[in-house]
Amino acid sequence: MTKEITLEGAPDLRRIYATAALRRGNASRTLPDVRYSRAGIRVAVDDLVGYSHVCRFPVAGTLPPTYPHLVAFPLQMAVMSGDRFPLPLLGAVHVENRIEVVRPVDVGEPLDVSVWAQDLRPHRRGRQVDLMSEVSVRAEVVWRGVSTYLSRGTEHVDAEPSDPPSTEALSAVTAGPLWRLGEGTGRAYAAVSGDWNPIHVHALTARPLGFPSAIAHGMYSYARVLASLGPRLPESGLTSRVWFRKPVRLPSTVRLRTAFESSRTLSVLENAKGEIEHAVVENTW
Numbered sequence: 001m002t003k004e005i006t007l008e009g010a011p012d013l014r015r016i017y018a019t020a021a022l023r024r025g026n027a028s029r030t031l032p033d034v035r036y037s038r039a040g041i042r043v044a045v046d047d048l049v050g051y052s053h054v055c056r057f058p059v060a061g062t063l064p065p066t067y068p069h070l071v072a073f074p075l076q077m078a079v080m081s082g083d084r085f086p087l088p089l090l091g092a093v094h095v096e097n098r099i100e101v102v103r104p105v106d107v108g109e110p111l112d113v114s115v116w117a118q119d120l121r122p123h124r125r126g127r128q129v130d131l132m133s134e135v136s137v138r139a140e141v142v143w144r145g146v147s148t149y150l151s152r153g154t155e156h157v158d159a160e161p162s163d164p165p166s167t168e169a170l171s172a173v174t175a176g177p178l179w180r181l182g183e184g185t186g187r188a189y190a191a192v193s194g195d196w197n198p199i200h201v202h203a204l205t206a207r208p209l210g211f212p213s214a215i216a217h218g219m220y221s222y223a224r225v226l227a228s229l230g231p232r233l234p235e236s237g238l239t240s241r242v243w244f245r246k247p248v249r250l251p252s253t254v255r256l257r258t259a260f261e262s263s264r265t266l267s268v269l270e271n272a273k274g275e276i277e278h279a280v281v282e283n284t285w
Contacts, residue, residue, distance in 0.1 A: 002116075003034045010038070010074040013194050016081045020089040031129065032084040035116040036075040043071070043107055050192040055223040057230065062104040065238060066223040068111070068143040069099065070193050072133035075115035076147060079131060086120060087129060087151040090198075091209060094218045094244060095128065096148040096162060101238040105135070105142050112136045122156035164243035164280035169259040169266050176257040177228060178272060181216055183251045189220040215247035218279070221254075225267055225281045228256055232265060234285045245277045254278060 048067065049059055057064040080089050105111070112135070119130045133145040148162075186200035195217060198205035203213045222242045226233065233240075248254060248269075255274065258267040269279040 028086040041111040056227040076131040092149045098146040100144040103236040122159040126153035
């Protein structure tokens with residue numbers, strides 16, 4: 001029977017990260033049957049403006065397609081930091097994300113958010129799990145998200161892969177916008193998202209976790225892509241999916257290339273020389 005936990009306020013992400021080092025996960029093959037929820041969340045206009053500025057979205061009367069993820073993310077961390085959750089929080093790698101924008105969400109609408117984990121499964125480099133998020137307005141589902149996290153460990157060479165679509169359509173696209181991401185990019189995004197994961201904020205905190213420098217948040221890179229494509233994407237009926245490939249080390253310069261079709265865009269975010277693929281993003285409607 002699912003345990004329903006309703007929170008009055010957002011979990012303290014800094015405290016969750018501070019205590020995450022004490023949790024090592026366990027060998028369980030099952031997930032705790034728990035669902036975290038919050039009701040009547042109001043988006044603060046100042047918070048939205050800050051997020052839009054950092055991610056380059058225009059400030060409008062509706063939420064950017066990635067913004068509901070920020071509302072759901074603290075509940076994801078609450079699920080993953082639980083004592084019975086089988087994977088350790090620190091070191092978990094965000095490998096994929098999928099969002100579905102059912103309809104535009106007005107800034108002033110009260111949001112009800114529910115988050116749970118499902119589909120713990122082997123990965124070629126360890127184990128992975130999906131964190132499911134659902135955002136509703138007055139019992140109407142307006143947005144859904146699936147965040148897939150990988151915990152490295154025992155390799156499963158026969159595990160079913162989840163690879164991005166072929167990028168052959170991009171072979172004829174030779175140019176695209178260049179973005180210079182400074183050393184403080186992770187801290188700027190953390191300030192507007194609340195995601196203070198140490199791998200993103202400074203090289204000194206990233207190195208103990210296996211990274212030679214801080215790396216950009218995957219959801220920041222993803223948001224920048226969607227913001228760049230904004231005028232070409234529908235406001236509703238959008239399904240968007242990102243596959244995170246190689247981390248974006250900070251500082252660095254990245255380039256976005258996109259192929260446009262009648263009801264689909266396919267983008268690749270890569271380093272300036274086109275040698276390293278950082279993310280593949282597919283939008284359909």
